[in-house]
Amino acid sequence: MIRLVALMLALVVGSCSPPDPPNVRAGKQTSKPIRWRADADCIRDVDVPLGLTRDSLALECSKSRAGKSDFIALALSGGGVKAAVFSAESMFYLQALGLLHRTDVVSSVSGGSFTAGVYALSCDPGDDRNEVCKRRLAEDDKGLVWRHDDVLKTVGQGYTRLVYEQIARLVVPGVPGTISSDRFASYIDDRFFGHTFDGGRQLLFKDVNPRRPLLAVNSTIVSANRAGLGGSGDRLSCYGDSPNVTRGWLRRRTPDEFYHFAYTDVYFDLIRSDLDQLPVSQAVAASGAFPVLIDQPKLTDFCRKDKDDSIITLTDGGTNDNQGIVEIYHILAELAFGERRSDVPEDELQKVRMRPGDAAFIFVINSSVTDTTGPSGSGSGEFPLGAFGLVNGIISKVSEATDVLGSTNFNLRRNLYFDYARATDIQKISVNSIDIGLDKLDQYPTGGSIYNLWKKAGILDTPDTGGKTDVRAIDQVIRARVDLQADVARKLIHSADSRRRMALSDYHPQCYFDIRGQIDSSLVSIPDDTQACLREAARWSVALSADEMCLGLRAGERAPAGLRCKDGLPALDSRVLGGVARDREVCKAVIDKFIAAHPVKDPSGNREGCHNLNDE
Secondary structure, three states: OHHHHHHHHHHHHHOOOOOOOOOOEOOOOOOOOOOOOOOHHHHHHOOEOOOOOHHHHHHHOOOOOOOOOEEEEEEEOOOHHHHHHHHHHHHHHHHHOOOHHHOOEEEEEOHHHHHHHHHHHOEOOOOOOEHHHHHHHHHOOOOOEOOHHHHHHHHOOOOHHHHHHHHHHHHOOOOOOOEOHHHHHHHHHHHOOOOOEOOOEOOEHHHOOOOOOEEEEEEEEOOOOOOOOOOOOOOEEOOOOOOOOEEOOOOOOOHHHHOEEEEOHHHHHHOOEOHHHOEHHHHHHHHOOOOOOEOOOEEEOOOOOOHHHOEEEEEOHHHOOOOOHHHHHHHHHHHOOOOOOOOOOHHHHHHHOOOOOOEEEEEEEEOOOOOOOOOOOOOOOOOOOHHHHHHHHHHHHHHHHHHHHHHHHHHHHHHHHHHHHHHHOHHHOEEEEEEEEOHHHOOHHHOOHHHHHHHHHOHHHOOOOOOOOOHHHHHHHHHHHHHHHHHHHHHHHOOHHHHHHOOOOOEOOHHHHHOHHHOOOOOOOOOHHHHHHHHHHHHHHHHHHHHHHHHHHHOOOOOOOOOOEEOOEEOOOHHHOOOHHHHHHHHHHHHHHHHHHOOOOOHHHOOOOOOEHHHO
16 A cells, blocks of 8 residues: 555656657767678677677678678567567577577567567676676676576566556546656666666667677557658658758558568668667667557657657557567568668678578567467456456456467468568578467477368368469478478477487477466566466477477578587587576476366377376
8 A cells, every 4th residue: 555655646746747759869870781791609709898889890700701691580579578588588598509699680579679678788697808798797786697597587577566556547636547658668777677877877779788689679650750761752851961961761561561660770860860879778668568558659750840740659569560570571671682771871781681592590489379279368358356456457458469469460471571582582592480489389290270270171171273372282381391390299399318408398398388378478477387387388499490490401401500400409508598497397387287177088199289298
């Protein structure tokens, strides 16, 4: 009660006037090419003096070296605390596989943006050659360190205090019904980004660790001002520039692109704003501005003369692209397909354009589930009792609907972007989308849920009608996938020795999909025991994808450089992972309880269902 009264008083004092947009005018354009060919080991190991930027470091590591031929991007989905925990565990597992430090872009949405922000601002343990990190950690011993247990504790803490604030807003007259984006950003700084730096200021984009990949935090535009992101010509003039200076504009071909906005230097150049001077927490707040909880964030477009027309209004990125792949596609469009999207000089772009023989690997870390498998959440249809439970329940139900809709749209969007790019085979560049998510664990060794739904509906047995969709070709592709998954099941799932090598549990991966109802998609909080299960689910999903790539190498397919395979299994540095044994013990109780409540009539026929693999 005392806490609630204090919050009410704070709300009355702090709600007198809306905050001004947090971005500032830029003195010059700052767009830089994505120097993805830079040697990844050099970026990880070379000395980093104070003031060095990621672009300068990548440029230095591009000299006198062969460079990479693999572009790697991570797309971190939205989904509240669930997404933050799932993406963090997946990233640590990719690190243990030797792939995380080779990543060129991290594109994030909503809950995934919390993890992306933590990674971008964090320092690696023992990185004594990085003066940026040495100074930061010397000033604040609570500063961010990319260490497994610490990071998972940070991103898994939830937003309980914000819900208490929301309750207070419901009963205090004259107070706005949503929390301001500035308050949300302050909360993120305090709880997620390790307090402040350099005399008490917030961590800005210029404070991002130079060793980290490009950070693209995604939001959704809901205002009429689209920040020059649409037009009918190749160039647009900007108010305040000299007559011979124009700015580029971003294409708008699909609804996804029309509403898309990313916190990157490309977009901030279009509004003549300096991204380096913006707190990272403001970007994360805009990406996760959940409509029933957070006020709509705003930015100033300094290219607009009319002040009333210069405000860009944003909302949660998950309302448009809940997987963060639109921005990655735009980047690939410039690197691989010859489309311009930035004001980077053409001679600079030519140095980083993809060439025949190059490959792009997009790891889509997606904690959502699709409508073909059913929504996540408790499924009880009832809200917990009490004011806290009521607000939490409303947020959870809205989040569930967004979760399912976003994941369903992703299936369509993936066909439009990555599958289209692969089919066109432009310049003989390989574009590969690797799914890492809860959906991957459903009916895995038999082709996955979508395959089984098609099979049950008789679609795969239908002869080709001569239309645009060749069902027989689809059938051939999916059956090949079934064969690959069967090989992975034999090599990894049903081998106790392989599971130990890969730091995996002794429960069939189907179990983690089946208990998804207990892995709450709430923005607010997830109990510790179900967080343990969520981390195990992430490890299983990444391991299955990695083993698919290892087995694919035997068939002549390509895998990302840095993935080391031996005897058909990926090499794993399990020292990177923390708490594996603890998670196994904690989650065991959750799964055993589920199995007891859902007995199988014929255990001998449940080889690919939820069960303890040691019982086989």
